[in-house]
Amino acid sequence: MTGLVMTSRPVVSHETPEIGHQKPVSDGFSHTTRCTEAKASELSNLQPSLAALCNEEKTYQSAVVVYAKENIFVQPGIKCKRISGRLSLLKKAVDDVMFLAWLPYALNNTSDSATDDNKFVVISDGGPALSEASSTAESEKRDRTLYAVHPVPISDMRAVRRHTPTIGWHHIIIVLHTGLSLPPLYFTNGGVKDFLTVLKQHTCLVRSPDDPNLYLVNDIADPLQRSMTALDLLEVQNRAGWSESAGGSASLFVRGGKDDLDTPSPRDYSLGVLEHFSRVTKLARDTTAHIFGKDQGLDASTWPCEGEETLIKLNYPPQGMLAVNCADGEDEAPVLRVVQSDDDEAAPCDSDSQSRCDDGESASTSVGSFELLESERIVSSSKRIPSRAQRPFPLSVEEWCAFFEPDGRLADERGFRERAFYGGIDQNVRKEAWKYLLGYMPFNSTVAEREQIREAKKTEYDALKAQWQSISASQEKRFTKFRERRMRIDKDVVRTDRLLPFYAEEDNSNVELLRSILMTYTFYNFDLGYCQGMSDLLSPILYVMEDEVDAFWCFVGLMDVMESNFHRDQNGMHSQLQSLKKLVQLLDPQLHCYLEKMDCLNYFFCYRWVLITFKREFEYSLVLRLWEALWSKHLCEHFHLFVCAAVLQKHRRAIIHGEMEFDTLLRFINDLSGKIDLEVALYDAEMLFQYAGEAGQEVLPTSGP
Amino acid sequence: MSYAYLFKYIIIGDVGVGKSCLLLQFTDKRFQPVHDLTIGVEFGARMITIDNKQIKLQIWDTAGQESFRSITRSYYRGAAGALLVYDITRRETFNTLASWLEDARQHANPNMTIMLIGNKSDLTHRRAVTTEEGAQFARENGLVFMETSAKTAHNVEEAFINTARKIYEKIELGVFDVSNESYGIKVGYGAGGANGGTTVRPGDAQASGKSGCCS
Numbered sequence: 001m002t003g004l005v006m007t008s009r010p011v012v013s014h015e016t017p018e019i020g021h022q023k024p025v026s027d028g029f030s031h032t033t034r035c036t037e038a039k040a041s042e043l044s045n046l047q048p049s050l051a052a053l054c055n056e057e058k059t060y061q062s063a064v065v066v067y068a069k070e071n072i073f074v075q076p077g078i079k080c081k082r083i084s085g086r087l088s089l090l091k092k093a094v095d096d097v098m099f100l101a102w103l104p105y106a107l108n109n110t111s112d113s114a115t116d117d118n119k120f121v122v123i124s125d126g127g128p129a130l131s132e133a134s135s136t137a138e139s140e141k142r143d144r145t146l147y148a149v150h151p152v153p154i155s156d157m158r159a160v161r162r163h164t165p166t167i168g169w170h171h172i173i174i175v176l177h178t179g180l181s182l183p184p185l186y187f188t189n190g191g192v193k194d195f196l197t198v199l200k201q202h203t204c205l206v207r208s209p210d211d212p213n214l215y216l217v218n219d220i221a222d223p224l225q226r227s228m229t230a231l232d233l234l235e236v237q238n239r240a241g242w243s244e245s246a247g248g249s250a251s252l253f254v255r256g257g258k259d260d261l262d263t264p265s266p267r268d269y270s271l272g273v274l275e276h277f278s279r280v281t282k283l284a285r286d287t288t289a290h291i292f293g294k295d296q297g298l299d300a301s302t303w304p305c306e307g308e309e310t311l312i313k314l315n316y317p318p319q320g321m322l323a324v325n326c327a328d329g330e331d332e333a334p335v336l337r338v339v340q341s342d343d344d345e346a347a348p349c350d351s352d353s354q355s356r357c358d359d360g361e362s363a364s365t366s367v368g369s370f371e372l373l374e375s376e377r378i379v380s381s382s383k384r385i386p387s388r389a390q391r392p393f394p395l396s397v398e399e400w401c402a403f404f405e406p407d408g409r410l411a412d413e414r415g416f417r418e419r420a421f422y423g424g425i426d427q428n429v430r431k432e433a434w435k436y437l438l439g440y441m442p443f444n445s446t447v448a449e450r451e452q453i454r455e456a457k458k459t460e461y462d463a464l465k466a467q468w469q470s471i472s473a474s475q476e477k478r479f480t481k482f483r484e485r486r487m488r489i490d491k492d493v494v495r496t497d498r499l500l501p502f503y504a505e506e507d508n509s510n511v512e513l514l515r516s517i518l519m520t521y522t523f524y525n526f527d528l529g530y531c532q533g534m535s536d537l538l539s540p541i542l543y544v545m546e547d548e549v550d551a552f553w554c555f556v557g558l559m560d561v562m563e564s565n566f567h568r569d570q571n572g573m574h575s576q577l578q579s580l581k582k583l584v585q586l587l588d589p590q591l592h593c594y595l596e597k598m599d600c601l602n603y604f605f606c607y608r609w610v611l612i613t614f615k616r617e618f619e620y621s622l623v624l625r626l627w628e629a630l631w632s633k634h635l636c637e638h639f640h641l642f643v644c645a646a647v648l649q650k651h652r653r654a655i656i657h658g659e660m661e662f663d664t665l666l667r668f669i670n671d672l673s674g675k676i677d678l679e680v681a682l683y684d685a686e687m688l689f690q691y692a693g694e695a696g697q698e699v700l701p702t703s704g705p
Numbered sequence: 706m707s708y709a710y711l712f713k714y715i716i717i718g719d720v721g722v723g724k725s726c727l728l729l730q731f732t733d734k735r736f737q738p739v740h741d742l743t744i745g746v747e748f749g750a751r752m753i754t755i756d757n758k759q760i761k762l763q764i765w766d767t768a769g770q771e772s773f774r775s776i777t778r779s780y781y782r783g784a785a786g787a788l789l790v791y792d793i794t795r796r797e798t799f800n801t802l803a804s805w806l807e808d809a810r811q812h813a814n815p816n817m818t819i820m821l822i823g824n825k826s827d828l829t830h831r832r833a834v835t836t837e838e839g840a841q842f843a844r845e846n847g848l849v850f851m852e853t854s855a856k857t858a859h860n861v862e863e864a865f866i867n868t869a870r871k872i873y874e875k876i877e878l879g880v881f882d883v884s885n886e887s888y889g890i891k892v893g894y895g896a897g898g899a900n901g902g903t904t905v906r907p908g909d910a911q912a913s914g915k916s917g918c919c920s
Contacts, residue, residue, distance in 0.1 A: 488770075491721040491742075498739040532720070532770040533744055568772050604776050608745040616744060663713070663783060667748055 063090040063099070063151075067198040069191055072102060073169075074147045074183045083147055087185060089198060090151060098202050099151035100174070102185055149182050154203045157217040162192050164213075391679065392423035394625075400429040408447030410436060416443075421634035424625040430544045437631040438541075438557035440550070454549075461549045465520045485530050489518045496535040500620060502543050513542055517552045524556065531566035534559075536612045540624055561637075565611050575701045576610050576641065577603040582699035583645050587688055591652045598661050605666045606644050613640050614676075622678045629682060635689050638700045642692075646684035647676055708893035709758040710883070712872055713765065714865070715780055715813075717805055718790035719798040720769035723824040726855035727790065728766045731865050736856045743768045746780055753866055755873050761893065762869060774808065781812035785881075785889030786820065786868045791839075793823045793852065794831040799838070806846060814888055816880055818871045820849045822864055827854040 067089035073082040085104035169186040208214035435441040493514040545551040564572025585592040732749040749764045791798040823839040843850030853860040
């Protein structure tokens with residue numbers, strides 16, 4: 001593969017491509033092509049790069065042409081010669097994946113040389129009419145390859161806009177999820193409708209409710225995922241050697257600059273967004289396609305890679321694109337307007353460029369105006385999210401010891417919390433570390449102070465325990481509330497995690513400890529009493545602490561924040577589920593609308609997740625890992641709601657496509673137990689958190705867990 | 706597996722009366738006293754045969770704790786049958802039946818078939834509610850009544866299947882508009898004729914799935 005490693009920032013230009021300075025498009029696209037129906041030998045007379053490209057993709061030769069239309073032309077500019085070619089829809093035989101392609105005819109083919117314009121050609125394993133190429137005009141030849149639409153997976157298509165002017169050629173513009181739009185494809189003999197009909201047979205094509213000429217492809221495609229993965233751009237950019245000038249007056253279009261891989265600024269995100277917009281205006285001639293190579297060329301099959309989805313939603317104006325792109329007689333890029341980042345520095349804007357930055361909320365491009373989705377939220381994130389692979393190992397004993405000052409204070413509380421959040425905590429460290437996370441031991445306490453605290457807490461615990469233990473049989477008869485509570489606790493401790501060796505077998509002393517701690521807690525917090533779910537919360541704490549007194553006080557610390565989950569009026573649960581609702585509404589309006597339609601907005605299907613913070617959804621050791629991440633409060637106190645949103649988001653397709661109603665959704669969510677990838681969920685949740693920004697904070701409960 | 710009808714059941718009753726154990730005994734034919742306590746709701750399913758028709762029972766096993774009542778109420782929607790369970794050894798679980806019934810009447814469809822179940826009939830030495838009291842309550846409230854033991858499996862099959870039979874009779878009588886799923890009945894693909902399924906005596910398990918599997 002070639003041309004995949006970027007060593008400097010691509011030049012973003014909105015001018016007519018200066019052919020001589022641009023790499024042939026096939027360099028940028030060679031790794032993108034997944035499919036061609038042409039045999040390499042048939043293409044040997046074409047430009048070497050294209051032939052090489054096809055050679056390279058021999059494995060995809062067996063594709064079926066389900067639609068082909070001749071004499072579809074591209075007009076590079078108003079003064080340029082049109083380039084004719086064939087538009088086709090291909091289906092890969094292996095996995096039925098659909099592709100769209102437009103390949104130009106060889107040079108000595110004139111635009112009217114092809115026949116049977118209106119006929120659908122259904123060929124099996126056929127080849128395109130690519131005949132001999134003669135290299136007469138070098139630039140023209142370059143244009144041809146430059147504008148060629150090498151097979152693009154249909155799944156990468158975002159929308160098709162149809163233009164059927166009464167005067168002039170009918171044409172379509174295809175916009176990809178990446179924000180890249182393909183060059184307008186002009187139908188010399190009509191047939192746009194037929195094309196859409198065929199396309200509709202092979203993909204989900206819906207007419208936009210706002211614009212009858214706009215067809216959304218795969219509209220179910222996950223806007224959230226796109227938004228989230230757009231954050232990943234940063235890594236791509238950095239690895240590709242992207243940088244910004246350190247001084248702050250960052251210029252989007254400056255090459256090189258100081259490498260600053262470790263401390264990306266918020267602007268990195270906005271640069272990524274800007275880059276997307278600039279691509280929109282540059283159509284297929286954009287040589288910056290290099291950066292699409294997620295793995296820098298190692299994974300050629302994933303272009304345009306999933307991680308490159310953009311943060312735009314299509315918001316077409318009623319008028320067509322011609323006014324902007326071609327009919328204005330200038331082959332000039334349309335105005336690009338981008339929301340500025342929230343910093344007070346100069347917007348990344350280059351006077352040499354013809355783009356103009358403005359305080360707008362949309363980006364007008366050749367295909368309409370793009371609204372930038374909550375750009376402020378993206379750029380407000382000043383944090384680079386470690387990828388899953390980069391996540392550290394659990395906090396080790398050595399590291400743990402290093403956190404302490406000579407007098408025994410844990411000075412770097414923030415560092416510790418961050419460490420616990422990303423890596424979790426080694427099992428051998430948990431017993432001590434959890435005491436801090438659960439507020440049992442203060443971070444600034446010395447060894448001596450902790451010993452004092454321990455003593456005092458032991459005395460207090462013993463006194464509390466003695467209260468209920470001293471209730472005589474005759475007193476008990478007149479103490480219904482006590483009897484009830486004891487009966488409930490007795491019933492529940494014998495059915496809490498009994499499959500775990502720690503609590504297994506008859507007459508297990510740890511089960512007795514569960515009982516004692518819960519009984520004591522109902523005397524410590526008599527008004528709250530006991531409620532089902534508490535034994536689930538206590539079980540891992542006792543398992544880690546292996547000590548009755550320590551487990552009790554850690555449990556108290558946890559209940560201090562989770563108490564409202566168990567209030568009789570369920571206010572804590574309802575406020576959290578409402579927050580979750582608002583969070584999903586914010587992050588995934590489509591899913592929200594769906595749930596609204598299905599009358600599921602009470603979010604009862606997430607009840608168990610929230611009540612006992614996923615205790616039943618993961619295997620025991622993972623619950624410990626999740627909980628310490630949540631208790632670290634590294635990002636926020638309600639991070640569990642982001643985890644909920646992330647898991648829902650992960651299954652949004654199943655939910656929406658499956659047309660799940662309340663019942664089926666509830667069963668579906670229940671069945672996810674044991675099937676959720678925790679690290680993925682944590683990672684996604686953090687992405688959502690970063691994405692939601694302040695707007696996310698605003699919908700969270702004001703207190704409680 | 707195809708079925709003529711799918712009935713949604715809901716099991717309700719106080720904490721610790723044996724709701725989950727009844728479900729497990731019915732779906733898995735085993736008694737597991739250390740089964741984790743139910744948070745929210747758990748699901749079970751089993752196929753039975755009535756009148757030569759395959760009927761799939763999709764069973765919702767709810768949490769009994771009072772504070773979860775508000776969420777439990779949302780589960781009544783679309784249930785065709787309910788098993789209202791109390792523990793014959795604990796009178797307080799019998800005393801709360803009226804409030805459970807009120808919930809059911811208020812939140813379920815009025816044609817829901819309710820089976821009153823006095824569970825733990827094996828613990829005769831600790832009995833606190835007589836069989837006659839249970840039967841009386843059932844008569845007064847128009848419920849079907851049975852005493853069961855999830856531990857010995859006594860009457861467990863009958864409880865679930867008799868309920869299904871009642872629902873089936875209501876369908877035959879045209880009480881339900883089966884096309885309206887709010888009655889908790891779905892007409893399956895195997896509805897066909899009366900001879901659509903293999904002949905299995907009512908009460909025989911045609912298929913049983915693990916508790917929690919309800920597809």
